[in-house]
Amino acid sequence: MSHHTTIRIEKVTLHSREKSSPKTILDDISFTSPAGKITALLGPSGAGKSSLLRLMCRLDDPDEGRIFLDEKDISDIPVLELRLRVGMVFQIPVMFPGTVRHNLEIAQKLCRTRECMSTEGLLDLVDLSDDYLERQAENLSVGEKQRVQLARVLVSRPEVLLLDEPTSGLDVMSAERIVNLIKRINKETGTSVVLVTHLLEQASALADYVALVSEGRLVREAEMKGFLKWAKMGKFKLAALMSEARNERN
Amino acid sequence: MNVIEISLINLSLSLILVVASLVITFGMRLGLWKEILLGTVRTALQLFLAGLVLHYLFRWNLWYVTILLLLVMTAVASFESMRRQRRRNLKVFFIAFAAVICGTAFSLTVVTAIVIQVKPWYDPQYMIPIAGMIIGNSMSAASLVLNRLWGELSLRKGEVESYLALGAAPFEASRHATKEAIKAAMTPTINSMMIVGIVQFPGMMTGQIIAGQDPASAVRYQIMVMYMILAAATITATLTAVLGYRLFFTKAWQLKREMFS
Numbered sequence: 001m002s003h004h005t006t007i008r009i010e011k012v013t014l015h016s017r018e019k020s021s022p023k024t025i026l027d028d029i030s031f032t033s034p035a036g037k038i039t040a041l042l043g044p045s046g047a048g049k050s051s052l053l054r055l056m057c058r059l060d061d062p063d064e065g066r067i068f069l070d071e072k073d074i075s076d077i078p079v080l081e082l083r084l085r086v087g088m089v090f091q092i093p094v095m096f097p098g099t100v101r102h103n104l105e106i107a108q109k110l111c112r113t114r115e116c117m118s119t120e121g122l123l124d125l126v127d128l129s130d131d132y133l134e135r136q137a138e139n140l141s142v143g144e145k146q147r148v149q150l151a152r153v154l155v156s157r158p159e160v161l162l163l164d165e166p167t168s169g170l171d172v173m174s175a176e177r178i179v180n181l182i183k184r185i186n187k188e189t190g191t192s193v194v195l196v197t198h199l200l201e202q203a204s205a206l207a208d209y210v211a212l213v214s215e216g217r218l219v220r221e222a223e224m225k226g227f228l229k230w231a232k233m234g235k236f237k238l239a240a241l242m243s244e245a246r247n248e249r250n
Numbered sequence: 251m252n253v254i255e256i257s258l259i260n261l262s263l264s265l266i267l268v269v270a271s272l273v274i275t276f277g278m279r280l281g282l283w284k285e286i287l288l289g290t291v292r293t294a295l296q297l298f299l300a301g302l303v304l305h306y307l308f309r310w311n312l313w314y315v316t317i318l319l320l321l322v323m324t325a326v327a328s329f330e331s332m333r334r335q336r337r338r339n340l341k342v343f344f345i346a347f348a349a350v351i352c353g354t355a356f357s358l359t360v361v362t363a364i365v366i367q368v369k370p371w372y373d374p375q376y377m378i379p380i381a382g383m384i385i386g387n388s389m390s391a392a393s394l395v396l397n398r399l400w401g402e403l404s405l406r407k408g409e410v411e412s413y414l415a416l417g418a419a420p421f422e423a424s425r426h427a428t429k430e431a432i433k434a435a436m437t438p439t440i441n442s443m444m445i446v447g448i449v450q451f452p453g454m455m456t457g458q459i460i461a462g463q464d465p466a467s468a469v470r471y472q473i474m475v476m477y478m479i480l481a482a483a484t485i486t487a488t489l490t491a492v493l494g495y496r497l498f499f500t501k502a503w504q505l506k507r508e509m510f511s
Contacts, residue, residue, distance in 0.1 A: 017511045058502055059411055079503045080417050088415040094408040110417040152416065 004035035005070050005085070005159035005192050007056055012065035014051055014216075024216055025051045026062070031211045031221040033160075035070075038186050038193040040207035040224075042200065048216040049196040050091070053162045056194065057086045069160070084114045087158030091165040091196075093149035095137035100128075100148050103137050107155035116155050126151045127181055143174030150181065161185065163195045167202065179206055204228060253462055265290075304378060313372035320381050324351050327389035334393045336400060337497075337509060345493045346396070350388040353486030357384050357478045365474055380478070383454065387439065387479045388486040394435035395490040396497075402427035403498050404510055411505065420499035428491040435487035439480055446476060 014026040033039035126147040167175035212219040331346035413423035458468035
């Protein structure tokens with residue numbers, strides 16, 4: 001599978017639905033995630049990164065602005081087609097009751113219009129042996145669940161992979177495995193990846209491209225090298241992100 | 251067997267029971283006295299009014315009046331189902347109305363046309379009290395389903411969105427929630443079937459026995475009533491769930507954020 005799909009965000013604004021204290025979650029954000037590349041949506045907790053990711057697979061719709069998948073407005077793409085072309089990996093992996101095989105079979109069943117991947121060899125893609133197929137998904141460790149979730153999403157051969165803090169809550173080893181996995185999938189399949197992270201180190205290790213988001217606004221979008229240079233010039237206080245990264249490691 | 255008539259004076263003595271409740275709730279500082287007083291007044295007024303309506307209904311014995319009253323009863327029950335929800339709107343009312351009317355129509359038709367074989371088919375003496383029992387139970391089933399649906403979808407938001415993100419349509423993503431909601435709504439009916447005649451003597455059977463009916467005949471009626479309520483609750487609960495899950499999703503297969511905020 002070799003897909004090269006661009007996601008473009010255009011002037012997106014999103015407000016919270018709380019009647020008591022309505023607030024702006026995303027404020028007039030525009031950026032492009034280049035085709036076949038890994039884009040990191042970087043920013044401190046509560047910046048609106050996850051909300052933005054949810055908009056890209058239409059789990060929510062923006063109040064203003066538009067999102068394009070290969071220059072086609074995603075609201076004009078049938079929902080089923082969009083959800084199969086854009087795979088979402090949630091921060092907290094939710095396993096469906098039953099075995100890992102059952103979890104993968106559900107994803108296959110939902111694939112419908114698209115040629116999906118077979119169960120055999122699928123776990124290999126996420127660095128799990130086929131012995132896992134008959135294990136109860138609920139009993140796996142968080143890291144293993146995260147990889148099963150990734151495998152479940154890969155079933156539909158998505159053109160874009162959205163990853164919401166995929167290493168959150170994982171130990172260093174498991175986190176590293178996931179990071180390597182994302183790199184491998186991107187390299188081998190050409191799948192575009194949008195990765196939400198609050199860790200600058202993770203972003204710099206993985207991403208080709210960065211969109212820095214803070215308090216619902218886009219601060220900067222750039223290629224990783226350029227971004228790091230810019231950051232070193234002290235244009236944005238990245239110390240908070242770095243300290244969060246350290247805390248996470250400890 | 252003669253029925254002991256209750257005079258109005260004797261009936262007023264039953265207020266001793268209300269006073270006992272008031273004393274206890276005052277003592278426990280439950281703050282329920284207003285509700286108890288309102289309930290007491292409403293019970294008397296509504297039942298006197300119902301007696302009056304039934305009196306004329308039986309006298310007129312007209313099919314369209316019977317049907318009209320059944321529709322009014324269903325509408326009131328649907329309104330009550332809607333009132334018990336966190337989010338109230340006309341859609342909830344119409345879903346409850348459609349579900350209650352289908353459950354009621356099926357059970358009522360089977361019971362009056364096939365089992366009892368009421369003649370004429372609209373005889374209000376049978377239609378109204380039987381429909382009242384069905385509609386009351388259907389209303390509870392509809393309310394329970396809608397409440398439980400919201401609860402399940404809130405609780406399983408992560409699972410539901412995982413399904414949606416994989417390309418599941420709302421009916422697939424909410425399948426577990428709808429099943430749980432239907433089961434929750436049917437449980438009271440099934441439980442009461444388990445204990446009826448052992449620890450619980452239902453109102454209809456008790457009423458018939460007090461009215462001098464042969465207990466064997468009252469029992470046959472009650473068995474029919476239990477089956478009728480089961481069918482009505484099943485149909486109403488299932489229809490409410492099948493129609494009701496849509497309330498929580500947008501046309502773009504998203505959970506409605508405002509429903510869960």
